[in-house]
Amino acid sequence: MKNIFLFLTLLVLSVSAQAQQNQKTQDSTKTEKLDEVLVKAVRVDADSPITHSNLSKEALAKRNLGQDIPVLLNFLPSVVTTSDAGAGIGYTGIRVRGTDATRVNVTINGIPYNDPESQGTFWVNLGDFASSTESLQLQRGVGTSTNGSGAFGASLNLLTDATSAEASGEISNSFGSFGTRKHTVKLSTGLLNNHFEVSGRFSKIDSDGYIDRAFTDLKSYFLQGIYKDDNTLIKALTFGNAERTYQAWYGLTANELKEDRRQNPYTYENETDNYWQDHYQLHWNERFDNNWSTNLGLNYTKGKGYFEQYKPEESAADFANLIEEDSDVIVRRWLDNNFYVLNANVTYKQNAFEIISGLSYSSYDGDHFGEVIWGSDLQPNTEIRDRYYEGDATKNDFSIFSKATFKLAEKITGFVDLQGRFVSYKTNDLNSDRVEFVTDANFSFFNPKVGLTYKHCDFNSFYASYARANREPNRDDFEAGVTENETLNDIELGWRYNSNKVSVNTNLYYMFYQNQLVLTGQLDDVGSPIRATSGKSYRLGLEVDANIQFSKMLNTSTNVAISSNKNKDFSSEINGELVDLGNTNISFSPELVIGNAINYMPAERLQLSLLSKFVGEQYMGNTDNEASILERYFINDFNINYEIKPRKLFKSIVLSGLVNNIFNKKYVSNGYFGSYDYEDTSSPSGITTGYYAGYYPQATTNFLVGATFKF
Known part of the structure; x- marks a missing residue:
């Protein structure tokens, strides 16, 4: 596998070099901002044969009144978002083209953010x-x-704040429905001696949630130090968050939804999630001349936390006999993990030829353990915080890539991207069910990508x-006995039109899978979706x-x-018999998703926006059972932004308002x-299959208003 990868890399270099010889000088690395080099390895240009959407800081700021990033992305193509608490703050999720959040690769300054174990x-x-x-x-x-x-469905890469030449400050406050409050302070020294800048942000977000008692308490920070000159950019940054969130992942049954859609089945007052996460990154970008540049990125992430849960009348065996049989118990289940990353890449660019080659190595270690912190009937020798299970996991991930863009003809540009990825994953001891969980798995992947762009x-x-x-x-898949990898082949055909007043992006895609792990619709005991292998499946779509x-x-x-999103030749056990259902719809994959924004600017600094979202009917399982249908919905939000330019004290004052779900x-x-x-006994097999469903209601009409003072 490694020899094949090296051979293809050399082939890319030789073909690209030949294509380069007849090009006229157009650009070089000198024309790029050094900040942008941080994400050069994971981003694509406007003319790339990769389907993508961009959002700027200015676009994010218009609706950044406290809701999470997935909610701010809700109006991008093929995006569907959700919120456990119903108000868009706390535990929120995103799906793209029907694929869930574990398939959306997220990077921050090129550093992986997805949890290595759960993905x-x-x-x-x-x-x-977003701030x-x-x-x-x-x-x-x-x-x-x-x-x-x-x-495996989408990639989302974020670039943090760029260098600011001028000193600045910003105070932002917003308030809204369900006790929502956001308070943010940002400061920057500007460039000192034309080389150094220190900047930072501190934020506090609170929300009671639309769902009863589904509160969120977030405290976050972002600190950054920069050194730069004409050819060097060094960034040292740290950011982190402490969260306390009341659980709302249980959802509601159909009857509970009709009875009171805001109720929360949890009644224990401290049924909360508590987690602390801190990130430390160092980036060094160096431009040697007009053709060569390099980027080195280092990261350390520390995460630690627990969720607390009340469990009535539990089995003693499930808690290592620390309790008597049928005792009520309160437990804390802990995660304590460390994540290290090294990224390095080099870029060569001359004329319209560019090649980026690099590698990434990450190492993760995590401890999983559970404590008994109270019991109605403890064993005599049980101490508070005795552990009833513990296990550990390690994961190492090494990848090497080379990607090139080059002219094949006057109007045709080629794109080749070759990646080799090598993963090892090991676990030991017990899982939370007190079942021995020992894994020692290794994977070697070759992921090629090729494309052409014809600029008419x-x-x-x-x-x-x-x-590919x-x-x-x-981790959950391994616990369920799944050990094989998934494979996806993705074919994209697109047309782009761009004039002064009109831009259109159209693409047709066909994504076909082997051993795709689709969501079954079920949840585990901590609210995480359960997946199962569906064999062959595909997603065919048109996006405009x-x-x-x-x-x-x-x-x-x-x-x-x-x-159209289908499992092929899908089988399921129904009423005690294995039934061949033929082609069925893949779960959580609506056939129609529409987003729309109408922006009206009656004055230079005033913008009014009507934002609309339609999500079609979707199934929550893979058997096309009518009981699993999630009804379509159409919602509309109204957003207003007005900027004031005072003569004294502040550079500007921005007033913002957002009314969600106005109808x-x-x-x-x-x-x-x-x-x-x-x-x-009335069934031929003596067994009948029953079904259950749960729902996460989202907030009815609600509002957020805010003011940002910049100085």
Whole structure:
């Protein structure tokens, strides 16, 4: 595998070098901002044959009143978001093209953010991170080479605050429904002696949640020191978050939803999640001349925390006989982990030829353990905080890549991206069910990507690409007995049109899988979705997003995603028999998703926006059972921004308002579905299958208002 990778890398270099010889000098690394080099390895350019969307700091700021980043991305193509607490703060999630958050590869300054074991992204640990984000790019499909777990539906990369030449300060406060409050302070020294800058942010976010008692308490910080000159940029930064969140992952049954959609089945007053996470990053970008530049990135992440849970009438064996049989018990289940990352890459650019080669190595170690902190009937020798299970895990991930962009003809640009990825994962001792969990798995993946862009004229371009991705199972999959990797092949065909007043991006995709791990609809005992191998499956879709500038005062931004998402020859055990269901719909994959924004600017510094989102009907399971249907919904938000330019004290004052769900729609954006068997003498097999479903109601009409003072 390694020899094949090296051979193909050399082939890319030789073909690209030959294509380079006849090009005219157009650009070099000198024209790029050194800040942007941080994400050069994981981002793509506007003309790349990779389907993507960009969001700037200015676009994020218009609705950044406390809600999490997934909610701020809700109006991008093929994106569906949800919130456990219903208000968009705390435990929020994102799906892209029907794929869940474990398949969305997230990087911050090129550093992997997904949890190495669960592969999920916990935005609750990034409170108010949008306030420290310079820009972000969402790539749909396999995307380009990434660090960390392979992208299996989308890649989201974030670039943190860029260098600021001038000293500045910012105080931001917002308030809204459900006791929501956000307080942010930002400061920057500007460039001192034309070389040094120190900046920082401190934030506090609170929300009671739409769901009863589903409160969120977030405290976060971001600190950054920079040294720069014409050819060097060194960034040392740290950011972190402490969160306390009341659990709301249980959802509601259909009857509970009708009875009171804001109720919370949990009654124990401290049924909370408590977690602390701190990140430390060092980045060194060096530009040697107009052609060569390098980037070195180092990261250490410390995470530690627990969730507390009340359990009635438990089995003594489940708690290492620390309690008597049928005792009530309160437990804390802990995670204590360390994550180290090294990224290094080198870029050569001359004319229209560019090649980036690099490597990434990460090492993760995590302890899992549970404590008994109270019991109605403890064993005589039991001490408070005695552990009833403990285990550890280690994961090492090494990848090497080389990607090149080069001219094949006057109007045709080629793109080749080759990645080798090598993963080892080991676990020991017991899991939370007190079952021996010992794993020693190794994976070697080769992930090639190729594409062409044909630029017909300044306005029109067409692209085609093929990408292959492989992905290892996560911790829960291993616990369920899944040991084989998944494979995805992604074909994309696109057309881009860009003029002064109109831009249109259209792409057709076909993603076909082997051993795709689809969501079953069920949850485990901590609310995490359970996955199962579906064999062969595919996602076929058309995405269109368009921006039209009607006048200086009026513009619109619309995106439409139409898709068919199928398991092929799917089988399931129903009423005691294995039934061949043929092609079925993949869970949580709506066939139609539409986003729209109408922006009206009646004055120079005043913007009014109507934001609309339609998500079509979707199944919460893979058997096309009617009981698993999640109904379609159509919601509308209203956003207003007004900037004041005072003559004294402040550079500007920005007033913002956001009314979510202005038509008071009672909708559900997420849920769960499962089955169970019971004895039934009237059934031919003596067994009948029953079904259950749960739902996460989202907030009805609610508002947020804020003011930002910049000086």
